[in-house]
Amino acid sequence: MGLDGNTWVMLSTGRGFSSPTAWHDGLFFGSKATLLGDVDGDGRADLVAVNDNDTWVMLSTGSGFSAPAQWSGEPFFGSKATLLSDLNGVNGDGRADLAAINDDDTWVMLSTGSGFFTAPAVASREPFFGSKATLLGNVTGDRRSDLVAVNDNDTWVLRLSTGTAVYAPAQWSGEPFFGSKATLLGDVDGDGRSDLVAVNDNDTWVMLSTGSEFSAPAQWSGEPFFGNNVTLLGDITGDGRSDLVAVNVSAS
Secondary structure, eight states, X not given: OOOOSSEEEEOBOSSSBOOOEXXXXXXXXXXXXXXXXXXXXXXXXXXXXXXXXXXXXXXXXXXXXXXXXXXXXXXXXXXXXXXXXXXXXXXXXXXXXXXXXXXXXXXXXXXXSSSBOSSOEEEEOSOOOOSSEEEEEOSSSSSSOEEEEEOSXXXXXXXXXXXXXXXXXXXXXXXXXXXXXXXXXXXXXXXXXXXXXXXXXXXXXXXXXXXXXXXXXEEEESSOOXXXXXXXXXXXXXXXXOXXXXXXXXXX
């Protein structure tokens, strides 16, 4: 994409990604993280900017992003990763929550639908992160969010407990799979399970989730598509399939 300072989208067809369209004219990104997730529970993924001291949101209308609004006035981010996914209970409330992945634990700030709770809660007390990427999404299809660690030569999954259960990490792929531009997680085929996506300089590849492992890689786009600030994945239209979003920072 041209570095035009805007936010662009490639919609998922269920088997590939469409041509790019502009969804926001102007700069919007966080100093700590820029994320995509359905924070208000309307079925469409929203754009979230996490800064040193606050968090801002641009809600999806289904065909564009609305004006920015502040959702938190306190610092909340992880030393290893800052992520977004529905973490509230077994069935979830349909709203994406903020998760901070640190060297030794994981913390969560739940979404109220119009802001983030100011009291963070612990979600895991063990270290779990990848050498290439640390991601969060429902890969098993049980409506609970899972932590995914992408390493140089394999990928592991840790199911997050919602009660007294304790889960051990499980290997979901024994081959290297990550992108030169971005490694992402989202339900691109609309089956209720999050899939692994590798965005490269000239193409995009996908490993679909079977519910217990990731399948063989398949090419979903043969053209370059990524943002010079960040590249994201989420269902911004509300059709059940995750779409690619490229956030740029300046004109060229």
